[in-house]
Amino acid sequence: MDLKVKLRVFRYDPEEGKKFYQTYEIDYEEGMTFLRALQKIKDTLDPTLTFRHFCRAGICGTCTVMINGFPRLACKEQVLPYLLAGEEIVIEPLSGFSPIKDLAVNHDDVVNRLRRFRTWIEEVKENPQIPPSISRKIERASDCILCSACQAYCPQVKEEGYAGPLLFAKIYRFLQDPREKNKDFRIEEAVSWGHLYHCLSCDKCNSVCPKEVKPASLIRELMTYQAKDGKA
Ligand code: SF4
Numbered sequence: 512m513d514l515k516v517k518l519r520v521f522r523y524d525p526e527e528g529k530k531f532y533q534t535y536e537i538d539y540e541e542g543m544t545f546l547r548a549l550q551k552i553k554d555t556l557d558p559t560l561t562f563r564h565f566c567r568a569g570i571c572g573t574c575t576v577m578i579n580g581f582p583r584l585a586c587k588e589q590v591l592p593y594l595l596a597g598e599e600i601v602i603e604p605l606s607g608f609s610p611i612k613d614l615a616v617n618h619d620d621v622v623n624r625l626r627r628f629r630t631w632i633e634e635v636k637e638n639p640q641i642p643p644s645i646s647r648k649i650e651r652a653s654d655c656i657l658c659s660a661c662q663a664y665c666p667q668v669k670e671e672g673y674a675g676p677l678l679f680a681k682i683y684r685f686l687q688d689p690r691e692k693n694k695d696f697r698i699e700e701a702v703s704w705g706h707l708y709h710c711l712s713c714d715k716c717n718s719v720c721p722k723e724v725k726p727a728s729l730i731r732e733l734m735t736y737q738a739k740d741g742k743a
């Protein structure tokens with residue numbers, strides 16, 4: 512049986528300032544992902560449709576879009592389960608991010624937050640050995656691909672000053688790193704600048720993270736670290 516894929520896609524024309532939805536229908540292909548579906552629409556129906564992608568392998572984090580209200584990596588998310596569910600499929604830009612054109616959004620806010628929270632190690636004079644248990648913690652947080660799915664789904668990100676799960680995962684990563692010398696400052700920035708304790712512990716960020724970083728769990732560990740007065 513030939514399956515048809517019908518997608519209702521958010522469009523934004525910045526020149527005209529017009530926002531609207533457009534429905535496209537294409538043939539289903541075996542193993543079709545949403546990125547493949549969008550590419551097929553662009554190639555065969557509408558070359559003006561704009562969306563971001565790069566690696567096509569769930570590594571670069573650029574293709575995240577809202578699919579029926581959930582942030583998903585378009586290059587990993589399979590179309591078939593949605594077809595079988597028989598519901599209308601709606602594709603929209605990342606929630607809480609301003610669209611530049613169609614599904615492509617402006618990431619300046621996240622980039623500015625990464626700068627503000629200095630998400631890098633300052634100058635390293637010696638190179639200490641990292642025990643495997645710490646290395647595993649660092650690796651888990653380092654698996655973050657900056658896809659912003661957690662930021663888009665976190666209800667607290669709208670609050671002024673709340674850093675958001677992506678940033679807390681980064682702060683956690685540096686707090687664990689023995690080369691980070693200013694751990695108290697890291698905690699201070701998470702609590703005072705980032706409003707760590709405003710996290711609702713709702714686990715929504717955990718549920719949408721495609722890389723098992725589990726930011727909400729890392730946030731709870733950050734809180735524990737602080738409660739122990741700076742002892743990891
Ligand atoms: S657990 Fe905290 S950071 Fe994660 S989505 Fe909920 S409020 Fe946001």
Ligand code: SF4
Nearest residue numbers: 655656658659661720
């Ligand atoms: S923590 Fe997960 S959901 Fe959030 S940006 Fe990183 S990979 Fe994406």
Ligand code: FES
Nearest residue numbers: 565567572574586
């Ligand atoms: S295209 Fe790189 S994560 Fe989807």
